[in-house]
Amino acid sequence: MNKDKISIVILAAGKGSRMKSPKAKVLHSICGKPMLYHIIKASLEISDDITVVVAHQKDAVMELMSSFFDNLHFVVQDADNFPGTGGAMMGVKPKNEKVLVLNGDMPLITSYALQGFINTNSDIIMSIFDLENPDGYGRVIIDAGQVKRIVEQKDASAYELKVTTVNAGIYAFSKGVLEKYIPLLSNNNAQEEYYLTDIISMARADGLIISPLLVDEEKFKGVNSKKDLSDAEVIMQNKIKIHWMNAGVIMQLPSTIYIEEGVTFEGECIVENGCRLTGNTLIANSHIKAGSVVEDSIVKNSDVGPLAHLRPASYLEETHVGNFVEVKKSSLKGVKAGHLSYIGDAQIDEGTNIGAGVITCNYDGIKKYQTIIGKNVFVGSDSQLIAPVQIEDDVMIAAGTTLTSGKVEKGSLAIGRTKLRTIKDFYYKFFKK
Structure with a gap:
């Protein structure tokens, strides 16, 4: 032109x-x-x-x-x-x-x-x-x-x-x-x-x-109030979603999905109902399940959710992130994080499993630190990884472990639990029965 x-x-x-x-x-x-x-x-x-x-x-x-x-x-x-x-x-x-x-x-x-x-x-x-x-x-x-x-x-x-x-x-x-x-x-x-x-x-x-x-009244619609702003956004949302559905994206109940102007899709993608995709997000050959939020992140050949949250600067490839998992500024390649975890400022390599309730403790109140996890690592449920920490390949972290050491060597088992104590008849003494 x-x-x-x-x-x-x-x-x-x-x-x-x-x-x-x-x-x-x-x-x-x-x-x-x-x-x-x-x-x-x-x-x-x-x-x-x-x-x-x-x-x-x-x-x-x-x-x-x-x-x-x-x-x-x-x-x-x-x-x-x-x-x-x-x-x-x-x-x-x-x-x-x-x-x-x-x-x-x-x-x-x-x-x-x-x-x-x-x-x-x-x-x-x-x-x-x-x-x-x-x-x-x-x-x-x-x-x-x-x-x-x-x-x-x-x-x-x-x-x-x-x-x-x-x-x-x-x-x-x-x-x-x-x-x-x-x-x-x-x-x-x-x-x-x-x-x-x-x-x-x-x-x-x-x-x-x-x-x-x-001219077309809709395209020349002026915005003079918050109501006008909302009406214009509905029109633009429909335009964005129609564009991507025509490009091959599957959307379930598209009226419940919010997709911002900077979001792009590649390949065969599915976006379920109630999702919110924002910023310069890229979704490639992936499945974003119901109720999930993806902000300024890249998702390739992965599935996210339902009810997962990818915060800005997250990168997922060949990864499963399940319900109630939050990822922030982290790279996950070939990882499974099934549910109820927080992964922040982390690099996690292929074959690694993140158990339920695992938290990367990346912030000490002043600075943020990285957690680096290698290949084929099994992180047991309810573990806390206090950054900065490095876990090498082929490591097992026992459930309930609070990991404070800076490095776990390849092939190791890391376990950090207090020894179980039982006090006989304590219940009856406490309640004076």
């Missing part, structure tokens, strides 16, 4: 007061990434000139977006002196002859949905959609295939109120149109803001061509 046909400006300066949150609206997450991330990602698929206009929490927005993307341009809006969408465009200097202006709160936009703005040649292209109930929206009056005017509902005639075509809020301008009309914008209105929509009426008065572009 020729990406130098269009420049894209994303308006991300607003506070988003209806979100009722101290966080900037565009930084609220959908499927694991800030909503602004999704818009920039789609934009970069069709343009090499992306400008993000920021104001509220500008440093946080710029820092986070720069961690995801290179070569973004940021413009800081002078929101005190030049508020509004028109004010946001005053410092923007696009390099291409066509300029697409997007809103930073439309995370469901796709590059495919934006193609119409590239392929239509007009002075101004204005997005519209038709609503069964347009109440509350400004009506777009179209005649002979061109936008004649935008009428706010309070100013509309009885005839105009019957119009179901409304403004979707996205525009493409020729660069010359912006250069001519942006300096002419006025804030002489009730809100004392500079409105980008005022360019429509000025351009129309000058006889410019303003073409309407019918």
Whole structure:
């Protein structure tokens, strides 16, 4: 695709007061990434000139977006002196002859949905959609295939109120149109803001061509509240899961599964109901069983769960992790950990069995330490491995052992239990029977 046909400006300066949150609206997450991330990602698929206009929490927005993307341009809006969408465009200097202006709160936009703005040649292209109930929206009056005017509902005639075509809020301008009309914008209105929509009426008065572009309402859905955020996430979740099911992943009761944008699958995979897969997780030829959580981890040729938890930086290969097992920042290759264990900061090699209730005690309150376990090690139930510790190949750790030594040599049995004592008739003495 020729990406130098269009420049894209994303308006991300607003506070988003209806979100009722101290966080900037565009930084609220959908499927694991800030909503602004999704818009920039789609934009970069069709343009090499992306400008993000920021104001509220500008440093946080710029820092986070720069961690995801290179070569973004940021413009800081002078929101005190030049508020509004028109004010946001005053410092923007696009390099291409066509300029697409997007809103930073439309995370469901796709590059495919934006193609119409590239392929239509007009002075101004204005997005519209038709609503069964347009109440509350400004009506777009179209005649002979061109936008004649935008009428706010309070100013509309009885005839105009019957119009179901409304403004979707996205525009493409020729660069010359912006250069001519942006300096002419006025804030002489009730809100004392500079409105980008005022360019429509000025351009129309000058006889410019303003073409309407019918867009998919779902893809151009704005997020203005926590309810909108939830609705958008449901839509994106469905899109993510449909993509992976079409790629061959089996999902049981997919409506109960949560999969973030960065998760990928390879080969034949099964994800059962109630699972949560987050971060940059990779699942390859594996079975994730009901109720399991996998965070920022790699799972290859393994089965996880049910009700297991892989915390970030876990790596499983040819491994079985059963119910109520938690793994954190550990590498398990060819391992069985059937149930009720915590494995943290560990490296465990093939043929090793981790019994029920085994804990790697990796944290002393100040620092974290590693547990290294070799091949064909049998760790008995209810053992505590106090790191740092190294267990060589072909070792048996007896059930109930608290292992405190730094190293257990190959072929050994390690056993650390107190000797059993029995006191005859203690029960009767204690309860005085």
